[in-house]
Amino acid sequence: MAHDPWQQRGPDRVAARPPQRALDRQQFRHLLDGVAAVSANLDTRSMLHRIVEAATDLVAARYGALGVLNESGKVTDLITVGIDDPHLCAVMGLPQGHGLLHTLVDDREPLRVADVPTHPRSAGFPPGHPVMRTLLGVPLMVRGTVYGDLYVADKKDGTPFDDDDEGLLTALASAAGVSLENARLYEHLKHAAEHFQRRMLPVLPDLAPLEVAARYEPASELPRLGGDWYDAMVLPDGATCVVVGDVTGHNVEAAPLMGQIRNMLRAIALDRGEPPDMVVSRLDRALTMFDEPPTATLVLGRIERDPEGGGQYIFGWSNAGHLPPLLVGVDGSTRYLAPARHGIPVGIEASVPRVSHKHPLTPGGTLLLFTDGLVERRDQDIDTGLDDLAEQAARLATAPLEELCDALISRSRQVFDDDVAVLALRTPLGSPAR
Numbered sequence: 001m002a003h004d005p006w007q008q009r010g011p012d013r014v015a016a017r018p019p020q021r022a023l024d025r026q027q028f029r030h031l032l033d034g035v036a037a038v039s040a041n042l043d044t045r046s047m048l049h050r051i052v053e054a055a056t057d058l059v060a061a062r063y064g065a066l067g068v069l070n071e072s073g074k075v076t077d078l079i080t081v082g083i084d085d086p087h088l089c090a091v092m093g094l095p096q097g098h099g100l101l102h103t104l105v106d107d108r109e110p111l112r113v114a115d116v117p118t119h120p121r122s123a124g125f126p127p128g129h130p131v132m133r134t135l136l137g138v139p140l141m142v143r144g145t146v147y148g149d150l151y152v153a154d155k156k157d158g159t160p161f162d163d164d165d166e167g168l169l170t171a172l173a174s175a176a177g178v179s180l181e182n183a184r185l186y187e188h189l190k191h192a193a194e195h196f197q198r199r200m201l202p203v204l205p206d207l208a209p210l211e212v213a214a215r216y217e218p219a220s221e222l223p224r225l226g227g228d229w230y231d232a233m234v235l236p237d238g239a240t241c242v243v244v245g246d247v248t249g250h251n252v253e254a255a256p257l258m259g260q261i262r263n264m265l266r267a268i269a270l271d272r273g274e275p276p277d278m279v280v281s282r283l284d285r286a287l288t289m290f291d292e293p294p295t296a297t298l299v300l301g302r303i304e305r306d307p308e309g310g311g312q313y314i315f316g317w318s319n320a321g322h323l324p325p326l327l328v329g330v331d332g333s334t335r336y337l338a339p340a341r342h343g344i345p346v347g348i349e350a351s352v353p354r355v356s357h358k359h360p361l362t363p364g365g366t367l368l369l370f371t372d373g374l375v376e377r378r379d380q381d382i383d384t385g386l387d388d389l390a391e392q393a394a395r396l397a398t399a400p401l402e403e404l405c406d407a408l409i410s411r412s413r414q415v416f417d418d419d420v421a422v423l424a425l426r427t428p429l430g431s432p433a434r
Contacts, residue, residue, distance in 0.1 A: 061152035140177035213401035244369035245298030276318035277354035295347035321345035330364035373418030
């Protein structure tokens with residue numbers, strides 16, 4: 001039997017263990033509230049605010065705060081409870097990484113201070129800050145990495161913080177630390193996925209006298225790997241080939257499949273000077289080499305000068321189940337190129353014939369090709385998104401293409417249910433020979 005150092009030996013076996021304060025029902029609820037906030041469907045900052053609220057309630061403190069550190073140890077956010085004036089919080093700014101609070105990060109141990117103003121490491125309070133007398137703080141640490149600190153000040157009954165308070169706050173800090181670690185790992189994963197996706201997209205060539213610009217934005221939430229792409233190139237016969245497409249699915253397989261389809265399509269388009277429908281048909285046949293052919297929607301177009309003269313350009317295209325291109329005139333007029341005959345996505349049935357269409361491009365006009373993430377929203381009909389896109393594009397009909405693309409991407413406050421690819425081309429106002 002293991003020896004219990006808190007028991008006295010002898011006939012009476014009188015317990016000598018120091019008394020422990022049992023959690024009352026309300027404290028237990030506050031502790032559960034804080035832990036539950038970690039697993040709730042909340043953004044990170046809202047979750048941390050709930051934890052600070054639970055901490056102040058748990059130990060009956062007037063004030064509470066949680067500082068978030070970045071990977072270099074600098075405070076990047078501060079969540080407070082008990083200081084109700086948002087202007088005061090803005091004026092105070094973030095802790096500067098010195099003074100009493102940074103002791104938590106340096107020592108990586110809980111800190112209890114009975115009289116803050118007289119502590120040797122106290123740096124004082126900013127103007128207007130409540131003067132706090134007692135402090136209890138614990139570092140937010142997971143596997144040796146400090147992610148921040150959680151601290152409370154001044155119990156409502158005026159008593160000092162004790163061992164039981166420290167134990168409760170430490171338990172809550174453990175949950176907060178795990179949440180901050182998960183949030184940091186989540187951001188790393190998002191950045192890595194986005195970097196991978198962008199590296200698979202092409203650098204646009206010089207298409208002069210045509211102007212060209214493109215944008216890609218990943219979905220706002222994981223999984224961020226998607227199958228949207230754009231491409232543009234000058235063909236051997238001098239025409240310009242453009243394409244925007246979207247591989248079905250949003251998982252780790254979508255992006256590599258996108259790369260394969262894009263490269264196959266590029267090779268087919270460069271091989272012969274065929275019209276768009278023939279190029280897409282050859283892609284259909286090529287995809288049959290897969291045991292389970294991937295599917296994708298796309299618009300493939302060919303831009304060339306009108307052979308009948310007049311200096312105009314002609315846009316020929318084939319649509320494989322994709323949203324229609326948008327034409328924007330220099331006068332702000334708009335038109336979606338949506339003829340009645342609409343093809344099915346590639347990779348479904350290679351025997352289904354494809355169709356090409358043609359439409360003139362007016363001098364100075366803009367051609368927009370895009371994927372559905374630009375106009376689709378969970379809470380609205382897609383026609384509403386298409387109408388909104390046309391209205392905004394019309395207002396920017398003569399704006400530089402880079403500015404136009406930036407505006408179209410930011411029109412949804414950069415929150416996307418799906419990834420987005422946009423390709424914009426503009427014909428010259430004059431008619432110089434190529």
